[in-house]
Amino acid sequence: MSSSFSERLHRVIPGGAHTYSRGDDQYPANAPEILVSGKGAYVTAADGRTLLDYGMGLRAVTLGYADERINRAAIRGMELGVNLTRASVLELEAAEKIVELVGTDMVKFAKNGSNVTTAAAKVARAYTGRRHVCVPRQHPFFSFDDWFIGATAIKRGIPEVHHATTLVFDYGDLASLQKLFAEHPGDIAGVMLEPATTVGPCDAAPGYDRMRPPTPEVAQWPGNFLRQVQDLCRREGALFILDEMITGFRWDLRGAQHLFGVQPDLSTFGKGMANGFAVAALVGRREVMEVGAINRPGQERTFLVSTTHGGEMASLAAFLETVAVYEEKEVVGHLWNYGAQLITGLETLAREAGVEKHFQLQGNAISMNYLTFDRQGQPSLPLRTLFSQEMIRHGVLMPWIAQSFSHGEPELQRTLEAARKALAVFAQAVEGGVERFLQGPAIKPVFRQFN
Template identity: 55%
Template structure:
């Protein structure tokens, strides 16, 4: 029995995140991984790949960073999870408050979904409303019903949860205004990422905030991806906007399981217990929410980010990589069929057929050929461990990959792709 067969037999979907599933990768991708170090991952046979997945963007310093690991291990030696709040729990909370301008209180948890759902719950309690407005173009906010009900995958979700989440468009303030005009007293909160594939235009984020406050809704910025990449103080600082609530995770602890919901005291303290006689909100109560090794990793990660100018490095490498991808595509005459772009610290690439239509087949083929040449690039996540050596390795892989890719554009990817085309995560049927 293969590793893939064993995974699918033991774990629904074969992994604990759908974007790690076999349907997201070409057939020649490693089926299981043994370890990672720096910018590289290794399969069970120690085959080495330069990685641009970086644990779904959770690793921004590099795999198995010794400084961060030592800090985490030191907290493990202290017991890792104690009967009452720990010293590192307080230190981490005060550090986030000191680092992020909008944060007055914070609650830690283990993953982004629980953090964003906690923000929604706080908003509903604060406003007495039930509806959520979320950005349509941004791919993922939570595994909970309030979000999944707004995707094509609605099986098992109550109709009221489907009906209570409405969609608006990024960089289109009119689409949000129309929602509020339709539901002026029903929307509890607006949630969006500050940025994903493009910068906000025409002061869009502050306009979202203004609309929220005009109608009495809570303004939430989800910084799972942007946090500790765009700026040490978050993309909210980079774009000069102050949210009511914000959420963090992924890169805040270089791969250790740490996430947070944070923001204004008047909203966050709804989850407090010290106000005698106040009606209680059961916010978050997780045994492992303040696990000490992860919080130790977070504290040390912030220190490492500051001392090593990590964010500046990520911005520069990302720009160099976009330029490399663009120039290589032009060299092979496929600049209309392979397009690199995005915010410099978080690049993307798109694949188009000869008719200009988005092509998952060509995307799968690109990934297949890059893997043949030692590079995993399901998407692009840049880390401090990516340097000149890694850029040179990427260029070598692109040279060979684009030779095949160009032929596939002209002749059809079907003539060069082995196995099935990758599929969208959010699809109605398998």
Template identity: 45%
Template structure:
């Protein structure tokens, strides 16, 4: 792929305005300027299928797809048509809309392990609703979360257990503890350390590899033997691993599961699903126990988002969406692996994850994870018309997209190899990107210089 010159004039103008008006310059930390190179599009103007155009008119093949929220492709016609028809009837009323029932029934048909569902707007609402309900059911306070999984919620119960815990009371921070994925002993240790105090365990079914040694089932059984509940966060796996979620693929029924992201193909909708015996505690008919304020959001059942979700779920039921995600992901992995081998970079650049949800690792001369080399790689692929914070494909990623992406990666890795030999600072324009969860915003100038020198 021929390298082209990106013009970021309008993006750069908007950056200053954005940071003046919006803390962080964006409403999602993962979309912030600190996650991308200096030479990158700051703002996207439109998207169609697997391509996006920034405010300066530059076109990119996109991977990441709205932080995995767009599974079918941007502006997917059948979804847009359903949402538009519903919007013409209004989107929010004083009483429930009939489409709420239709969407709930469609969801329960799609996710066979779920018995009741409540919709909300984002993943944090869903997981925090599950946590609150688990605490109400068990009468316990402590939540155990998988420390190998990067994000569960913007709420205190999770953020208090991260580096960005400023503003979270110490008492709240102590109510969340960690275990490791595929490490059953780490779960046993927690139950022994906090007997009768753990309300629930929450984890993603998988980050890529399948669970080993019946891990999910063993953890669920261990939870139940100790009086705790078992929560699966299916925000990512839900509409990628299998139409019915990873829980169907792995044949496991959780007490609660949380869905979102691709549930509405980019429209704002998420779901807390679970067993009827627990979910009904947030209803109007239970007696003999206190009511649980489960989820109650003004915009949680906006009708156009529900219409988009129904259309999305039916497309997944009717068409080979999941099969396409796996197929294109496998082709992408194979093509990039060949390029990596040709450059002799097997120990420095690695494609990881499940084929339907790939990512990559960028390693420095010491074979350790490097933000500087990640930033360089992003810089060079952006130059070649590909925006790839991850390698997450959609239903609209074509064979041509994959071929052009492999070509762009080939060119980028040529620069990457030179940077390994001569120092990343000679090729990277500006500062490296940073991880989201960090206690302080900026490294000092001396620290940044040292990082670049270490990679020289």
């Protein structure tokens, strides 16, 4: 295959894309170098291939690519002027809608998740007068800003002073968080975490079923990790902050916080809230958010989030229409049901291929991930690359699994048929070695120190 598109991309864009998870090193050699368009659950590449997609715009597209109803709403927003000199009526309506949905008081809109998570950290420090923010080491990404990236393996260009106040604990291990509070008494401003990834706060609760949303009874389980963190933050005077960038508009329209029975002081949303249009949001309690207010005479100012495009009307109109679709149709239920069928189907195929110990589905129906293990039981990126490579060979792009409302029965059957063929090759690679089946290098972790 010609490398002209890849060469052109790397010539003008550092990393070859504007998100590292879209980079060449995240895909097998037979993946499309560049895409032209998407429609429903499918993407079309410049080389003419049309692939069933499970990346879905890095999980941002929950209804489907180029949804006509959402696009028409965005056009209406453009026709209103796109971006006005003062706050717009549409901006107000969008703000009122999200605080109503989440059950909180105030919101600041932005264009990407990093802006609002960084704002959450700033608000926590401003409100509490404290220095430190705690995040789980198991949650890979909160922000591209120095306060977080400096705490990862990629520290180049970031002075230590910029990330020294970011502390790391283990998700699911309350003692590791309590230890940080003991080591920094009265100086932890907030705890920021995702409600759940492929590992959730109630996985060990009696009655928990990974194929369905957690029930109120599951959420009331005393071991609910989110409730434990919330209670600890309340006792210690720190803010409890949930990053719902991925869980929001997937687990539940109101956020995973609703399912797990917690009330964070601050929450961040993005990705699926506008079916791929650029909207992110910081929402929270009035008392906390008003550190950024300008109508409180004499209050010391906090420069919270100030973005030219935060009130851009095309995306906010897309957000409002996305919510309307969710409210009219059983979008979240479909995502859960489709995921449950996909888990069942893939696990059945893995058993039939004799590789159930080497190809496994982690997580639940709404947030699953496939894991690959070698004959020694160790995680294997070459085997993961091989599975992805073979799925692409049979018309399915599955860098991870993010189903949409556009994934239906035909897509499920197409996926399972591709997986049947991919796992047959996978089984041979487990037995005889993966290298002879790979067309190119194995994928690499995004968060690594060296290329």
